[in-house]
Amino acid sequence: xxxxxxxxxxxxxxxxxxxxxxxxxxxxxxxxxxxxxxxxxxxxxxxxxxxxxxxxxxxxxxxxxxxxxxxxxxxxxxxxxxxxxxxxxxxxxxxxxxxxxxxxxxxxxxxxxxxxxxxxxxxxxxxxxxxxxxxxxxxxxxxxxxxxxxxxxxxxxxxxxxxxxxxxxxxxxxxxxxxxxxxxxxxxxxxxxxxxxxxxxxxxxxxxxxxxxxxxxxxxxxxxxxxxxxxxxxxxxxxxxxxxxxxxxxxxxxxxxxxxxxxxxxxxxxxxxxxxxxxxxxxxxxx
Numbered sequence: 236x237x238x239x240x241x242x243x244x245x246x247x248x249x250x251x252x253x254x255x256x257x258x259x260x261x262x263x264x265x266x267x268x269x270x271x272x273x274x275x276x277x278x279x280x281x282x283x284x285x286x287x288x289x290x291x292x293x294x295x296x297x298x299x300x301x302x303x304x305x306x307x308x309x310x311x312x313x314x315x316x317x318x319x320x321x322x323x324x325x326x327x328x329x330x331x332x333x334x335x336x337x338x339x340x341x342x343x344x345x346x347x348x349x350x351x352x353x354x355x356x357x358x359x360x361x362x363x364x365x366x367x368x369x370x371x372x373x374x375x376x377x378x379x380x381x382x383x384x385x386x387x388x389x390x391x392x393x394x395x396x397x398x399x400x401x402x403x404x405x406x407x408x409x410x411x412x413x414x415x416x417x418x419x420x421x422x423x424x425x426x427x428x429x430x431x432x433x434x435x436x437x438x439x440x441x442x443x444x445x446x447x448x449x450x451x452x453x454x455x456x457x458x459x460x461x462x463x464x465x466x467x468x469x470x471x472x473x474x475x476x477x478x479x480x481x482x483x484x485x486x487x488x489x490x491x492x493x494x495x496x497x498x499x500x501x502x503x504x505x506x507x508x509x510x511x512x513x514x515x516x517x518x519x520x521x522x
Contacts, residue, residue, distance in 0.1 A: 276416055279386050304363045321394040337354045343360065345405050356394060389418070417442075419450060421462075424460040441462065448506065451499040467483050
């Protein structure tokens with residue numbers, strides 16, 4: 236049954252399309268950025284594996300599993316990167332985290348702000364914040380020329396956003412980028428502005444695949460607002476091909492010409508397929 240569901244999601248994800256407008260195609264991304272999106276999708280998928288001793292063949296320097304928040308920290312010595320990857324929704328406990336949508340002040344180790352974020356996401360991140368910060372600080376101290384990348388899919392994308400702000404606040408001189416995939420809205424407009432000012436909008440890559448309903452599943456009417464910068468894959472490039480022309484760089488936080496133009500249908504096939512990866516299915520990413 237699980238295999239049949241996975242195959243169905245894969246096929247529907249591959250076939251899902253949204254007709255491109257001249258505006259979208261004129262804002263197409265570079266092939267190198269597309270390759271980066273593919274790479275960090277793989278890191279995000281690897282976080283779903285029960286065991287990941289060597290993420291994408293790189294050095295595992297730490298892992299965390301507290302409550303139901305899981306992920307790992309890897310070091311890529313070729314790219315000179317320290318990568319933090321958060322697992323997305325995988326269990327009933329994760330579902331409880333997802334639906335705990337009350338907005339609460341952003342209070343985390345080293346951060347106490349009056350703006351608001353999703354209470355479930357914040358509690359889940361705070362469960363592992365000390366572990367993440369301690370490990371990343373140690374790696375940056377030992378490898379000061381390395382950059383930091385924080386990534387995650389779905390719930391993991393929201394945790395990655397909170398984590399990226401947390402790490403950058405603790406290590407303001409570190410070069411840091413955030414890549415998320417299918418990230419739901421994570422906080423209010425003030426949170427979004429703080430994330431952008433802390434990380435830098437040009438260092439944030441919030442990818443959305445075609446009609447994925449999770450990024451808009453929490454409505455703005457509840458006080459939520461996305462941070463920039465959205466990269467919307469508005470159509471699939473075709474079976475087993477990768478083309479940067481299918482991805483557009485969106486404008487601002489809630490670009491009405493991008494995924495915000497699609498009525499949310501919640502978790503759907505497009506949510507489990509990103510840049511050639513069926514999320515949570517590929518243990519080969521860990522060897």
